[in-house]
Structure formats: structure tokens, C-alpha cells
Amino acid sequence: MESLLLDKKLKHIxxxxxxxxxxxxxxxxxxxxxxxQQLEPWRVHLIxxxxxxxxxxxxxxFEVLEEWGREVANLLVVFQLPLDVALEEISYYRxxxxxxxxxxxxxxxxxxxxxxxxxxxxxxxxxxxxxxVSKSYMxxxxxxxxSARYAIDELSIPxxxxxxEIGVIPLVGDLDTNRAQILMENxxxxxxxxxxxxxxxxxxxxxIIDTMVADQIxxxxxxxxxxxxxxxxxxxxxxxxxxxxxxxxxxxxxxxxSSLHQAVEYVNQAD
Numbered sequence: 001m002e003s004l005l006l007d008k009k010l011k012h013i014x015x016x017x018x019x020x021x022x023x024x025x026x027x028x029x030x031x032x033x034x035x036x037q038q039l040e041p042w043r044v045h046l047i048x049x050x051x052x053x054x055x056x057x058x059x060x061x062f063e064v065l066e067e068w069g070r071e072v073a074n075l076l077v078v079f080q081l082p083l084d085v086a087l088e089e090i091s092y093y094r095x096x097x098x099x100x101x102x103x104x105x106x107x108x109x110x111x112x113x114x115x116x117x118x119x120x121x122x123x124x125x126x127x128x129x130x131x132x133v134s135k136s137y138m139x140x141x142x143x144x145x146x147s148a149r150y151a152i153d154e155l156s157i158p159x160x161x162x163x164x165e166i167g168v169i170p171l172v173g174d175l176d177t178n179r180a181q182i183l184m185e186n187x188x189x190x191x192x193x194x195x196x197x198x199x200x201x202x203x204x205x206x207x208i209i210d211t212m213v214a215d216q217i218x219x220x221x222x223x224x225x226x227x228x229x230x231x232x233x234x235x236x237x238x239x240x241x242x243x244x245x246x247x248x249x250x251x252x253x254x255x256x257x258s259s260l261h262q263a264v265e266y267v268n269q270a271d
Contacts, residue, residue, distance in 0.1 A: 006114055010055040013104045013118075017051035017097055028092055035079055042072050043089060046129065050097045053125035054118060061125055069132025077140045086133045094126045157183050159190035165197040166267050168260070172205040180216035187220050191229045198267045199224060202260045204235025209243050221254065230270075232256070234263035 017024075025043040030036040045068055053061045072086050101122060105115045157179060160168045169187060173179075191199055201217065203209065221231045233256045236244075244251065257263040 006110075007055065009104075009108045009110070010118065012108075013101060014051045014055040016104065017047065017054075017100060021047040021051070024093065024096060027096075028089070035081070038075055038079070039089070042068065042075065043093070045071075046089065047093055047097070049129070050093060050122070050125065053122055054101065062128055065125065065128050066132050069129065069134075069136045072133050073136035073140045076137055077144055083134060083137045086137070087130060090126060090129050090133070098122070157186050159186055159194070159199070161190075161194050161196070162264065163268075165195075166200070166264070167191065167194060167196045167198070168200045168202060168264075170202045170205065170260075174208060175206055175213045175216065177212070177216075180213070180220075183216070184220050184223065188223055188227065191224055192227055196229050198230050198232065198270070200232045200234055200260065200263045200267060202235040202263070203233060203240060204237065204260065206235075206240075209240050211247055214244065214247060214249050232263045232267055234258070234260045 021044050024047055025040045028043070030039055049061055049064055049068060052064075075081075076083065076086060098119070101118060105118070110118070157169060157171065160170065162168055167190065169183070171183070175183070187199060187201075190196075201220070203217075206213070217233075224231050231254070233251075233254060236256045236258050255266065257266065
């Protein structure tokens with residue numbers, strides 16, 4: 001009997017909060033109007049979850065919270081807002097609803113054990129809200145950074161078409177495994193799309209040529225040859241030449257030049 005009475009009182013608190021959820025969602029203002037408009041729907045959703053946590057099953061609330069956390073994290077990343085924005089919202093509505101729970105518990109003369117049970121369950125939901133939005137935010141943010149890094153790397157390895165049949169790839173900076181893969185993809189894709197006969201790979205701005213770099217370049221050359229595209233290496237500085245010799249690399253069947261200008265002249269004559 002006491003359990004049924006408590007459930008009825010908890011449902012009353014839930015309904016009391018839900019009646020005011022739209023009002024509560026507009027209380028906290030954000031300076032930028034368009035962001036304010038985006039925040040209000042998930043504030044309503046958060047208040048709904050908080051209210052339901054008082055009188056419904058925890059497992060169901062946790063599932064809803066996980067989805068809510070992903071939505072909020074995505075919104076923050078899209079608008080380039082810090083995680084603090086969501087954490088402040090979670091804390092703000094925690095205080096508002098916590099105050100309602102306290103006042104209603106007083107009015108309904110909850111026992112200490114009953115109040116502790118309700119507030120503990122509510123706090124667990126709030127902690128889960130922090131957990132899910134933080135986890136989702138970090139995942140989305142990391143994915144966005146990774147995508148941006150890939151885009152930058154891809155733009156840093158362009159295939160420049162200088163005539164109808166001739167292209168140049170001016171490599172700049174260190175060639176790690178990731179950039180070597182992008183080099184392979186760009187060379188094959190654009191070489192095929194442009195229907196190139198020749199591709200010049202310029203190494204002048206590559207600071208270090210080691211076994212790994214040389215191996216990757218040779219793989220690109222071999223793959224391009226399978227497409228019928230002849231490859232010339234340019235920008236072979238004295239230190240690069242010395243390094244290649246010390247590494248025992250066989251360049252007998254690869255045409256090389258010290259400058260891009262010489263390579264372009266050679267290819268123009270051979271084409």
C-alpha cells in the first residue's frame with residue numbers, strides 16, 4: 001500500500017515537471033538566436049528524461065539518454081560549441097528539477113528513505129547524461145578532426161595537370177604511411193581520370209628519403225605503369241641521391257632529374 005502511494009506521489013512530481021517543460025526550456029538564454037532555437041528542443045527532451053526518471057524504469061531512461069547524448073554532441077560539433085555548453089545545461093536543469101523534487105517531498109511529507117531513494121535515482125540519470133554527452137562529443141570531435149586531417153593531407157598531394165597528357169605531383173613535407181596511401185590513391189585516380197601518359201613526381205620539398213618512403217614511391221610507380229602511365233622523378237637533390245645510393249636502391253629503370261624544369265622538358269620531348 002505504501003509503495004503504491006509513493007508511486008502515485010512520484011507520478012504527480014513527474015507530471016508537474018512535464019507541465020512546465022516548455023516554460024523551463026526557454027528560461028536559459030543563449031546570445032545567438034539560431035543556436036538558442038536549436039538548443040530548446042533538446043532541453044525539452046532532457047527535461048522529459050529527468051521527469052520520467054522520477055517515476056519510470058531506469059533502463060528505459062538510460063537507453064533514451066544514450067540517444068539524447070548523441071544528438072546533443074552532434075549539435076555541439078556542428079555549431080562548434082564547447083562541451084561546457086551541454087554540461088552547463090545538464091547542471092542548470094538538474095538544479096531546477098532537484099528543487100521541485102525537494103519542495104514536493106516536503107509537501108507530501110516523504111520519509112527520509114523515500115526522499116533518498118528518489119533523489120539518488122535522479123542523480124544517477126544526471127550522471128548518465130554527463131557520461132553520454134561527453135562520450136559522444138569526444139567521439140564526434142575526434143572523427144571531425146580525423147576527417148579534416150585527411151582532407152588537408154589529400155589537398156597537400158595534388159595532381160597538377162600541365163598538359164593534356166602530362167601531370168605533376170609536387171610532394172611537400174614528410175611522407176608517412178598515411179600520406180603515402182593518399183599519394184597512391186590520388187596518383188591512380190587522377191592519372192586514370194585525366195588519361196595521362198606521363199606523371200612527374202617531384203621530391204624537391206621532401207626532407208627525408210628513407211627505405212619506407214622509397215618503397216612507397218616505387219609501389220606508386222609500379223601501379224601507375226600497370227595503367228600505362230610513365231613516371232619520372234624530379235627534385236633529386238644531392239643528399240637524396242646519396243641516401244638512395246646508401247640504401248642500395250635500384251633506380252636503373254626509373255628516369256630521374258635534379259629539377260622539375262628538366263623533367264618537364266624531357267617529358268614534352270618524349271610525349
